[in-house]
Amino acid sequence: MALVDLLLVVGIIAGVYSLLAIGMNMHWGDTGLLNFAHAAFFAVGAYTSAILTTPPATGSLATRVVGFDLPIVVGIAAGTAIAGVVGVLIALPSVRLEGDYLAIVTLSAAELIRLMIHNEAWLTTGAQTLKNIPRPLDGAIPFSYDLFYFLLVWAIVGVCYLLFERLSSSPFGRVLHAIRENDDVPLALGKNTYMFKLKSFGIGAAVAGLAGGLWAHYVYAISSIMFLPSITFLIWAAVIVGGAGSYGGAILGASVVVGLRQITRFIPGDVPFGDQLSYIRLMIVGVVLILVLYYRPQGLLGDAERLQAGTSE
Amino acid sequence: MVLDPQLIWNGLVVGSIISVAALGLTLIFGILNFINIAYGDYMAAGAYVAWAVNAQAGLPIGVAIVAGVLFMSVGSVVLDKLVFQHFRTRSPITLLIVSIGVAFFIRNLLRAIWGPSGHFYDLPLEANPSFAGVRFSIEQVAIIVASLLLLLGVYVMLRRTRIGIAMRAASDDRMLSRIRGVDTEKLVLYVWLIGGAIAGLSGIMLGLDAQIRPNMGFTALIAIFAAVILGGIGDPKGAVAGGYFIGVAQEVSVAVIPTEYKFGVGLVALIIGLLTRPDGLFGEATR
Numbered sequence: 209m210a211l212v213d214l215l216l217v218v219g220i221i222a223g224v225y226s227l228l229a230i231g232m233n234m235h236w237g238d239t240g241l242l243n244f245a246h247a248a249f250f251a252v253g254a255y256t257s258a259i260l261t262t263p264p265a266t267g268s269l270a271t272r273v274v275g276f277d278l279p280i281v282v283g284i285a286a287g288t289a290i291a292g293v294v295g296v297l298i299a300l301p302s303v304r305l306e307g308d309y310l311a312i313v314t315l316s317a318a319e320l321i322r323l324m325i326h327n328e329a330w331l332t333t334g335a336q337t338l339k340n341i342p343r344p345l346d347g348a349i350p351f352s353y354d355l356f357y358f359l360l361v362w363a364i365v366g367v368c369y370l371l372f373e374r375l376s377s378s379p380f381g382r383v384l385h386a387i388r389e390n391d392d393v394p395l396a397l398g399k400n401t402y403m404f405k406l407k408s409f410g411i412g413a414a415v416a417g418l419a420g421g422l423w424a425h426y427v428y429a430i431s432s433i434m435f436l437p438s439i440t441f442l443i444w445a446a447v448i449v450g451g452a453g454s455y456g457g458a459i460l461g462a463s464v465v466v467g468l469r470q471i472t473r474f475i476p477g478d479v480p481f482g483d484q485l486s487y488i489r490l491m492i493v494g495v496v497l498i499l500v501l502y503y504r505p506q507g508l509l510g511d512a513e514r515l516q517a518g519t520s521e
Numbered sequence: 522m523v524l525d526p527q528l529i530w531n532g533l534v535v536g537s538i539i540s541v542a543a544l545g546l547t548l549i550f551g552i553l554n555f556i557n558i559a560y561g562d563y564m565a566a567g568a569y570v571a572w573a574v575n576a577q578a579g580l581p582i583g584v585a586i587v588a589g590v591l592f593m594s595v596g597s598v599v600l601d602k603l604v605f606q607h608f609r610t611r612s613p614i615t616l617l618i619v620s621i622g623v624a625f626f627i628r629n630l631l632r633a634i635w636g637p638s639g640h641f642y643d644l645p646l647e648a649n650p651s652f653a654g655v656r657f658s659i660e661q662v663a664i665i666v667a668s669l670l671l672l673l674g675v676y677v678m679l680r681r682t683r684i685g686i687a688m689r690a691a692s693d694d695r696m697l698s699r700i701r702g703v704d705t706e707k708l709v710l711y712v713w714l715i716g717g718a719i720a721g722l723s724g725i726m727l728g729l730d731a732q733i734r735p736n737m738g739f740t741a742l743i744a745i746f747a748a749v750i751l752g753g754i755g756d757p758k759g760a761v762a763g764g765y766f767i768g769v770a771q772e773v774s775v776a777v778i779p780t781e782y783k784f785g786v787g788l789v790a791l792i793i794g795l796l797t798r799p800d801g802l803f804g805e806a807t808r
Binding site for chain 2: 242301302305307308309311312313315316317319320323326327437441444445448484487488490491493494495496497498501502505
């Protein structure tokens with residue numbers, strides 16, 4: 209594959225991760241909520257859209273009996289919405305919990321969702337891959353399809369960036385920031401902080417669902433092992449490296465993390481340690497995360513003032 | 522419904538492993554006040570080092586276990602000096618995120634050195650005896666005995682030794698214990714030595730019961746968290762009770778729900794536990 213094609217693929221992955229990081233930044237950066245369920249929202253978006261846009265599986269070995277063959281736009285929109293609903297459902301009982309407790313409960317809830325995807329074959333094809341997910345405008349693009357998808361994903365990232373920046377500086381966003389600083393204060397001012405946290409969780413989860421839909425329709429085939437908790441942790445690394453509280457930082461951080469992970473695609477396979485490179489690059493992500501937290505705790509683009517907030521007990 | 526004794530036995534084995542792991546995690550939390558996401562990867566590292574000594578170097582399993590435990594004990598202190606120490610004045614959330622970085626590093630280091638696929642300890646093959654209709658392996662008996670000995674040892678240590686009493690004091694009120702002359706740095710050193718050793722041991726136990734894989738500890742982490750939280754974060758007694766509860770509940774549930782969902786039992790127990798008793802089984806409302 210030519211270098212440009214590889215770069216486009218990396219760019220598409222970076223765009224999808226940027227959307228995930230935007231959602232996470234709404235939770236942690238804006239509201240100070242420790243969400244560890246992001247991979248599950250990503251999965252819900254991907255599976256919802258895939259199930260809605262493909263027909264039921266056929267043939268003697270078919271396990272999936274549900275499928276709707278609807279247009280892709282419907283699938284992605286529904287995936288976004290349902291991921292948001294799942295986010296709210298997880299938040300309903302858990303969002304009142306203190307920081308680290310919330311982290312563990314959301315991590316557990318995410319694993320429960322993955323377990324269901326893995327086992328409910330009638331709906332998700334279970335442990336097997338859900339294949340033949342349609343690509344938007346497949347065959348109708350006169351130039352490179354990857355270029356089209358790259359532009360599509362990054363256009364959506366751009367729209368989301370503007371939307372979330374606006375939301376963050378709106379009265380709604382200012383209440384979220386107040387919750388992050390000290391949630392007793394907005395409560396004393398008569399704000400229903402619980403409702404605000406639910407909304408923040410739902411909106412952030414919805415963007416992750418959108419990322420899931422875009423991912424599913426790009427890769428043709430999805431399986432439950434694509435949505436391991438390690439995705440959530442990578443997104444955390446992205447948000448922290450980019451700078452919590454900054455949407456530009458979320459996008460930059462996601463691009464850095466994806467870049468670090470994917471850079472070995474450009475290295476020939478016969479270099480020393482070629483087999484280990486994919487693991488070494490993830491070790492590097494870990495080291496970069498720690499170094500950034502040490503030398504530049506506000507992240508690459510984050511606001512140093514943000515550091516005062518959401519980090520207290 | 523009659524409970525199958527085999528399932529209870531399986532539950533006790535799994536519960537022993539979770540209890541030991543949860544004890545180590547909760548000791549670290551009690552003194553250092555942060556949730557170490559990398560704990561599961563400490564477990565895996567201990568299991569791998571023991572495997573390397575046992576299967577690769579060909580030494581007896583007993584030697585391998587001691588090597589794995591010592592390695593993680595010292596390794597935890599080294600990681601503290603290299604990483605965690607520099608963040609000690611930062612918030613618990615920052616430390617939690619730092620531990621994500623450490624987890625990435627360890628897990629992928631294990632993959633880079635020993636590959637992504639599973640391994641088994643090199644043990645003499647023996648027929649599994651059965652007793653009163655319960656089939657069991659020598660490894661399972663060893664796991665239960667070792668965990669009971671360890672739990673007893675830690676109990677005595679926390680009750681009788683100076684360092685144990687200092688740990689309990691610091692866990693209760695760090696500021697007050699420091700004012701009363703507890704050497705915090707020395708305490709931290711001991712916590713990592715002991716907590717790391719326990720992590721290594723629980724990882725080896727997990728490897729004896731199943732397969733040794735790079736993500737074995739991380740996968741077990743949710744059940745361990747569930748045990749820690751059910752027992753009340755930072756409460757050793759609670760962690761052990763929570764561990765046995767989760768282990769037995771998970772295995773016995775197989776009688777009523779599909780096997781694939783048994784791991785969900787711990788998660789559901791955790792969520793219900795948090796909603797009804799947010800301070801743990803024996804907890805007082807302190808948090």
